[in-house]
Amino acid sequence: MHPIEQLRYVARAGAADGRVLVEEAAGALRVFANDPAGLLTACKRLLTRQPAVGPLWWLCTRLVLSADTRSERRHVIDELRSDRTDRRLATALADGATVGLCGWPDAVVEGLARRGDCSALVVDVEGLGGSVVRRLERSSVEAEYVDGARMAGLVSEVDVVILEAGACGPSAALVDIGGLALAATARLIGRPVWLAVPTGTLLPEPYWQEIVERAFDPDLPAFLAPYEVVGLGLVDRVLRSDCELPGGQLGSATADCPVAPELLVSAR
Numbered sequence: 001m002h003p004i005e006q007l008r009y010v011a012r013a014g015a016a017d018g019r020v021l022v023e024e025a026a027g028a029l030r031v032f033a034n035d036p037a038g039l040l041t042a043c044k045r046l047l048t049r050q051p052a053v054g055p056l057w058w059l060c061t062r063l064v065l066s067a068d069t070r071s072e073r074r075h076v077i078d079e080l081r082s083d084r085t086d087r088r089l090a091t092a093l094a095d096g097a098t099v100g101l102c103g104w105p106d107a108v109v110e111g112l113a114r115r116g117d118c119s120a121l122v123v124d125v126e127g128l129g130g131s132v133v134r135r136l137e138r139s140s141v142e143a144e145y146v147d148g149a150r151m152a153g154l155v156s157e158v159d160v161v162i163l164e165a166g167a168c169g170p171s172a173a174l175v176d177i178g179g180l181a182l183a184a185t186a187r188l189i190g191r192p193v194w195l196a197v198p199t200g201t202l203l204p205e206p207y208w209q210e211i212v213e214r215a216f217d218p219d220l221p222a223f224l225a226p227y228e229v230v231g232l233g234l235v236d237r238v239l240r241s242d243c244e245l246p247g248g249q250l251g252s253a254t255a256d257c258p259v260a261p262e263l264l265v266s267a268r
Contacts, residue, residue, distance in 0.1 A: 018166060019080055019106065022055045022200065026073050029059075033069050040064055040262060048266045051214035052174055052227055054167030055080070055200030057207050061257040076200075083199040084241045086110035089162070092194075092239060093118050097159045100186070103176020104128055105164030107196045113139035121146055121154045125178035148178060151185055161186040163230060164196040169208025170251035172231045173197070174215065180228040183235070192236045197250070199241050204255045210264055 025046060032039035043060035050056055059076050066072035089111030093099070101108055102123035109132065112118055119142040122129045129145030136143040146154045155161060161182055165173035173195055183193045203211070216225055232238075235247030245253065 018053045018055045018201070019083070019198070021050065021053055022059050022080055023077060025056060026059055026063075026077055029063060030070070030073060036064075039069065044263060044266060047263060048214070051211050052166055054165065054174070054203055054211070055198070057167070057203055057211070057263070058200035058257045060263055061260045064260045064263060065258070079199055082241075083107075085196050085198045085239060086114060088239050088241065088244065089194075089196055090114040092237075092244065094159065098157060100154055100158035100161040100182060100191070101132075101163070102128075102178035102182050103164070104132055105162065105176070105196060107198050108162050108164050109135055111196075112136060112141050116140055119143060121158055123148050123151055123154060123178045123182060125176065128176075148181075151178075151181060152189065155182070155185045155189050155191055158191060160192050160194055162194045162196060163235075164198070165201050166227065167208070167211050168195075168197050168202045168250070169211075170205055170255075172208070172229050173235075174211065174227050175230050177226070177228055180230050180234075183230050187234055193234055193247075194237045194239055195230070195232070195235045195247065196239050200256050202240070202250070202253060202256045204257070204259045206259050206261075206264060214266065 029039060029042060032042055043064055046056060047060060062072050062076050063069050085107040089108060093115055095117060097118045099118060099120045101120060102125050112120055120136055122132050122143060122145040124145040124147055133143040133145045163175045163179045163183060165175060167174040186193045215227055232247040232250055238245050238247055238250050
């Protein structure tokens with residue numbers, strides 16, 4: 001696929017694994033290796049159309065601020081492919097644990113697949129439950145999807161609820177629909193809530209504020225929003241590629257990238 005067509009694909013893509021979109025974008029942006037102005041414009045357009053994919057902000061910042069975009073692009077892809085969030089999650093789970101989840105949390109699904117001895121109860125949100133269950137069952141993970149109306153019962157049956165951030169700021173995370181209700185229910189019932197924060201997802205506060213502003217249409221009612229925001233006060237444990245820490249301490253962690261102010265101006 002021609003790089004320009006790749007960029008159009010990434011811009012138009014619906015809900016997808018952020019890692020896949022970042023790799024596609026990194027490959028497409030190589031066409032601007034000797035064109036800093038063109039690179040900035042392309043990055044701004046991507047972020048205007050895909051504001052909720054945290055690792056895209058990470059990628060674009062790394063490229064825009066780099067003096068050698070060819071080398072930086074390779075480093076980004078290598079770091080993305082070396083992400084160990086799924087391995088850390090697999091190690092952290094107790095033997096035979098039952099996990100509650102919603103949406104399509106890629107690192108969480110991969111972590112469960114690595115374990116094999118754990119099981120999952122999946123909140124069926126927007127018809128994704130069946131697909132997630134089939135993905136887990138192909139990896140020999142016992143899984144069942146449950147109607148969202150029975151979320152309290154689901155949480156009562158699990159050992160831990162695990163969410164995955166699509167983007168994360170110092171005090172909150174953007175998660176799939178159902179994540180906020182799942183985390184709040186777990187807090188009320190007394191089940192721990194973990195948050196997986198893959199490489200490239202933890203962003204500086206200015207980016208986080210911009211993501212929230214762009215990802216939510218103020219003219220739409222909240223029940224039609226494509227994402228939810230979960231405050232880290234609901235999170236007991238954060239799992240990253242290189243560390244684990246209490247949810248309340250994520251704000252003191254170093255963001256995955258600095259701020260490139262020029263990316264905060266959206267492109268239309």
